[in-house]
Amino acid sequence: xxxxxxxxxxxxxxxxxxxxxxxxxxxxxxxxxxxxxxxxxxxxxxxxxxxxxxxxxxxxxxxxxxxxxxxxxxxxxxxxxxxxxxxxxxxxxxxxxxxxxxxxxxxxxxxxxxxxxxxxxxxxxxxxxxxxxxxxxxxxxxxxxxxxxxx
Amino acid sequence: xxxxxxxxxxxxxxxxxxxxxxxxxxxxxxxxxxxxxxxxxxxxxxxxxxxxxxxxxxxxxxxxxxxxxxxxxxxxxxxxxxxxxxxxxxxxxxxxxxxxxxxxxxxxxxxxxxxxxxxxxxxxxxxxxxxxxxxxxxxxxxxxxxxxxxxxxxxxxxxxxxxxxxxxxxxxxxxxxxxxxxxxxxxxxxxxxxxxxxxxxxxxxxxxxxxxxxxxxxxxxxxxxxxxxxxxxxxxxxxxxxxxxxxxxxxxxxxxxxxxxxxxxx
Ligand SMILES: Cc1cc2nc3c(=O)[nH]c(=O)nc-3n(C[C@H](O)[C@H](O)[C@H](O)COP(=O)(O)OP(=O)(O)OC[C@H]3O[C@@H](n4cnc5c(N)ncnc54)[C@H](O)[C@@H]3O)c2cc1C
Ligand code: FES
Numbered sequence: 001x002x003x004x005x006x007x008x009x010x011x012x013x014x015x016x017x018x019x020x021x022x023x024x025x026x027x028x029x030x031x032x033x034x035x036x037x038x039x040x041x042x043x044x045x046x047x048x049x050x051x052x053x054x055x056x057x058x059x060x061x062x063x064x065x066x067x068x069x070x071x072x073x074x075x076x077x078x079x080x081x082x083x084x085x086x087x088x089x090x091x092x093x094x095x096x097x098x099x100x101x102x103x104x105x106x107x108x109x110x111x112x113x114x115x116x117x118x119x120x121x122x123x124x125x126x127x128x129x130x131x132x133x134x135x136x137x138x139x140x141x142x143x144x145x146x147x148x149x150x151x
Numbered sequence: 152x153x154x155x156x157x158x159x160x161x162x163x164x165x166x167x168x169x170x171x172x173x174x175x176x177x178x179x180x181x182x183x184x185x186x187x188x189x190x191x192x193x194x195x196x197x198x199x200x201x202x203x204x205x206x207x208x209x210x211x212x213x214x215x216x217x218x219x220x221x222x223x224x225x226x227x228x229x230x231x232x233x234x235x236x237x238x239x240x241x242x243x244x245x246x247x248x249x250x251x252x253x254x255x256x257x258x259x260x261x262x263x264x265x266x267x268x269x270x271x272x273x274x275x276x277x278x279x280x281x282x283x284x285x286x287x288x289x290x291x292x293x294x295x296x297x298x299x300x301x302x303x304x305x306x307x308x309x310x311x312x313x314x315x316x317x318x319x320x321x322x323x324x325x326x327x328x329x330x331x332x333x334x335x336x337x338x339x340x341x342x343x344x345x346x347x348x349x350x351x352x353x354x355x356x357x358x359x360x361x362x363x364x365x366x367x368x369x370x371x372x373x374x375x376x377x378x379x380x381x382x383x384x385x386x387x388x389x390x391x392x393x394x395x396x397x398x399x400x401x402x403x404x405x406x407x408x409x410x411x412x413x414x415x416x417x
Contacts, residue, residue: 005334007412013274043327050325052326063317063318063321064318064326065326065327066326066327066331067314067324067326067331067336068323069325069335070334071334072334092323133327133328133330133331133357136328136352136353136356137316137328
């Protein structure tokens with residue numbers, strides 16, 4: 001399988017050490033993988049299928065804000081306190097993924113600066129990308145006045 | 152052609168709640184033929200004239216998809232079959248499909264930006280030529296804002312993906328900005344030509360992501376929108392730096408557009 005996302009970003013040596021900590025898991029379509037505010041003690045790299053990220057809106061059904069597909073990192077809230085999920089996640093189709101225990105990975109990172117650097121650089125890039133995407137969407141891009149010039 | 156010729160609205164149908172596709176037929180003399188990405192100046196009598204891209208080309212008829220944002224676009228959206236309008240054109244550089252020969256073809260559209268790309272996709276499908284894979288990525292605000300729904304199934308070999316900003320009940324597809332679909336598309340960046348049209352923020356975000364993945368800047372072709380008035384390179388309304396977009400655009404390479412798009416407008 002062609003490597004994309006996290007596994008492509010981490011060099012071979014540290015990738016091997018990271019993968020030793022992985023477990024193969026699968027989620028049937030419709031499974032709630034985690035809930036907003038829950039303890040963020042794991043993360044996943046999606047191998048196949050797709051996962052929607054949603055946000056709870058009082059009195060309404062959860063609003064989907066993003067969809068993740070193969071190769072993408074699912075979950076980054078384990079990196080920094082308060083270690084709680086920012087969003088909820090649901091499998092929108094049958095999902096196969098590698099699952100990692102955050103505590104095990106963080107403790108390996110303490111002993112393995114090469115992995116620590118590669119993994120955290122990747123996670124920071126992902127957070128940056130998702131922040132950019134969120135900001136772009138806040139502009140209500142494709143709306144009727146989306147292409148108005150700046151005031 | 153700088154003098155408007157009379158065209159008759161032959162059909163007008165709703166695409167979405169604020170967007171309609173109209174088909175125009177020459178009343179007498181016809182304009183020279185348009186190519187994908189070019190635009191016409193369409194005049195709603197007594198209201199005004201606006202630039203509108205060709206969204207479909209069939210011998211003699213011109214198809215436009217128009218979103219209602221102000222007086223003229225409203226008049227066009229409301230023009231019943233039989234109504235006469237004035238049309239000038241063809242104007243602009245258009246999408247150069249042959250630029251994609253020898254490589255993969257990536258079409259990225261945001262919102263109404265899909266309209267000018269439709270003739271390009273159709274041309275690519277009807278003349279496979281020496282090109283590689285065709286990927287079509289479409290971003291819309293909501294599932295209800297998606298254009299040409301019934302056609303999309305036949306687009307994109309190997310991939311045609313749609314993503315929306317806001318999903319409603321019943322939408323099980325992709326949610327997020329259009330660049331997130333790039334992971335699903337199959338293309339070799341160095342040999343890819345990308346054609347991108349949509350709001351300028353979306354164009355910038357898409358172009359940056361493509362460059363980051365290794366698509367050469369001059370192979371990222373973007374269509375830029377500015378206020379147009381004469382469309383013949385005389386009035387200067389459509390100026391962007393050294394370019395007059397009615398004449399040198401609307402399609403330009405990102406190698407040229409990048410620095411111009413970074414300039415704040417006054
Ligand atoms: C080369 C080119 C090709 C174009 N192709 C198409 C096309 O295929 N279909 C189409 O619907 N439009 C297209 N447009 C945009 C279209 O020309 C404008 O929407 C139109 O000029 C608006 O005129 P109006 O009189 O209806 O609105 P105005 O009264 O001029 O504007 C009303 C309000 O809408 C805002 N507005 C104007 N234009 C836009 C816009 N494009 N998007 C969002 N808000 C806007 C204005 O800022 C204003 O607040 C194209 C523009 C160019 C330059
Ligand atoms: S619209 Fe007049 S110069 Fe371009």
